[in-house]
Amino acid sequence: MTHPATAARRPGEQVLAALGLGAPAPSPADASPHTFPGGGRWRTEIPSCEGPEALAVVLKESSRLDVPIHRISQGSGVWMLTDSEITEMVEATGERDIELCLFTGPRGTWDTGASVRSDSRGAGLRARGHDAVAGCVEDAVRATELGVKCLLVADEGVLWTLHRARTAGIIPADTTLKVSALIGPVNPASYAVFEHLGADSVNVPSDLTLDHLTEIRRVSAAPMDMYIEAPDDLGGYVRMYEVAELIRRGAPLYLKFGLSRAPGIYPYGTHLRDLTLDTARERVRRGRLALDLLARHGADGDMAPLGSRLPGSLHRFPTGDRPPAAPLNDEKNKD
Numbered sequence: 001m002t003h004p005a006t007a008a009r010r011p012g013e014q015v016l017a018a019l020g021l022g023a024p025a026p027s028p029a030d031a032s033p034h035t036f037p038g039g040g041r042w043r044t045e046i047p048s049c050e051g052p053e054a055l056a057v058v059l060k061e062s063s064r065l066d067v068p069i070h071r072i073s074q075g076s077g078v079w080m081l082t083d084s085e086i087t088e089m090v091e092a093t094g095e096r097d098i099e100l101c102l103f104t105g106p107r108g109t110w111d112t113g114a115s116v117r118s119d120s121r122g123a124g125l126r127a128r129g130h131d132a133v134a135g136c137v138e139d140a141v142r143a144t145e146l147g148v149k150c151l152l153v154a155d156e157g158v159l160w161t162l163h164r165a166r167t168a169g170i171i172p173a174d175t176t177l178k179v180s181a182l183i184g185p186v187n188p189a190s191y192a193v194f195e196h197l198g199a200d201s202v203n204v205p206s207d208l209t210l211d212h213l214t215e216i217r218r219v220s221a222a223p224m225d226m227y228i229e230a231p232d233d234l235g236g237y238v239r240m241y242e243v244a245e246l247i248r249r250g251a252p253l254y255l256k257f258g259l260s261r262a263p264g265i266y267p268y269g270t271h272l273r274d275l276t277l278d279t280a281r282e283r284v285r286r287g288r289l290a291l292d293l294l295a296r297h298g299a300d301g302d303m304a305p306l307g308s309r310l311p312g313s314l315h316r317f318p319t320g321d322r323p324p325a326a327p328l329n330d331e332k333n334k335d
Contacts, residue, residue: 011241011297030210032217032251037312040304041251043070045225046283047258050076050268052088054280059092061284067291068306069098071254073152073178076267077105078139083146090147097307101150101178102143104136104158125154125182133158137165144171149309154180156197163198164319176200176309181227181234186212188219192315195222200311201254206230206237213249223311225254228290236260243290244299252304252311257287 016022035041046062049055049072062069072093078086086102093100107125111132127133136158140151149172153159159179165171181203185191194202203225204216216224226246230237238260239246247253262279265272294300 011293026245026248030214031248032214034217034221034252035302036223036252036304036308037310038305038308039302040308041302042247042253042255043223043304043308044068044287045071045073045254045256046280046287047073047227047256048075048231048265048276048283049280050074050265050276051081052085052092053273054268054276055089055092057277057280058284059096061281062287065284065288067284067287068303069096069287070304070306070308071099071101071150073101073103073150075103075152076265077103077107078143078148079105079135080267080269083142086143086146086148094147099150099176099309100148101152101176102139102148103152103154103180104139104143104162106132106135107154107182125180127155127158133161137161140165140171140175144175149174150176150178152178152180154182156183156194159194159199160197160317163316166198167319174310176311178225179203181205181225181230188216191216191222192220195220195314196317198316200314201225203227203256205234206239207235210242210245210249213246217250220315221252221312222314223252223254224250225256226250227256227258229258229260229286231258231262231264232260233264234258240286240290240293244294244297247299247302251302255287255290257283257290259283259286 013022046058046069049058055072058072089100111128127136140162143151151162153162159177162177166173166175177198177200179194179199179202184204185194185202186205186208191202199222201223206227227234228239228243259279259282263275265276268276291300
């Protein structure tokens with residue numbers, strides 16, 4: 001469905017214009033020139049789908065409310081799922097041609113590091129030490145062997161390592177790597193670095209301004225993920241009324257339907273079952289509300305085809321094939 005370029009893109013704008021309170025027309029210079037491969041400027045994602053039971057709820061509700069889904073992601077981590085649970089999720093999403101994304105771990109909030117619990121939140125969700133990186137790699141290999149095609153990462157070193165692993169054929173070459181909102185970049189320079197390190201989509205914080213998105217799009221075409229409604233631990237921001245402009249400025253963009261005013265569910269277990277299923281159902285309904293808003297204001301065209309998942313051609317640092325440099329010889333470097 002296409003709409004004329006003059007269609008209203010902001011809620012209430014036509015009424016305000018009639019009252020002499022209209023805003024200037026959007027500048028073409030602000031618009032992102034990028035799309036997903038094969039066309040389309042936006043895709044959808046349902047996050048925090050923590051296991052087969054929650055996935056079944058999301059799929060049922062998306063059918064009932066006619067909410068198209070390109071990607072479903074999980075936040076507790078590969079390590080919180082059995083092989084049979086992962087296989088069940090892979091099969092269920094595969095039947096719908098939906099990309100399944102699982103989080104690699106361990107991460108700083110779930111190990112012995114104290115700095116992440118300090119006021120400064122030092123080190124954040126990053127992988128602490130060699131063993132933590134190795135654990136993330138273990139998760140990645142296990143998940144991809146079971147058919148998972150998208151991995152969620154929260155550490156730059158893990159991202160680079162997994163990118164090198166797929167270029168070396170250790171994990172499938174078509175595996176996509178998604179950067180978590182927990183380390184999301186907030187300026188165009190850092191966004192471009194994540195792209196070069198191997199990111200296929202980058203979750204930016206939901207408090208970035210529209211101008212920030214335009215700045216990013218001047219340097220990078222890597223797909224962007226943004227919570228249209230962010231969980232409380234990520235600020236609880238609600239950007240639903242801006243969704244059309246977020247697409248115009250940020251494309252190619254994943255509309256990520258989170259949920260504010262809801263308790264955290266990571267790491268998930270059956271003690272959180274009712275809450276997890278209820279919030280999974282509500283995230284889909286939030287998606288329907290955002291899509292309805294797009295339709296009311298003539299901005300629901302240009303959705304990427306369902307089943308599309310690859311990011312297109314992106315810029316990468318060269319991985320190289322040389323071994324690490326030899327350590328310095330103490331006898332020759334006493335000074």
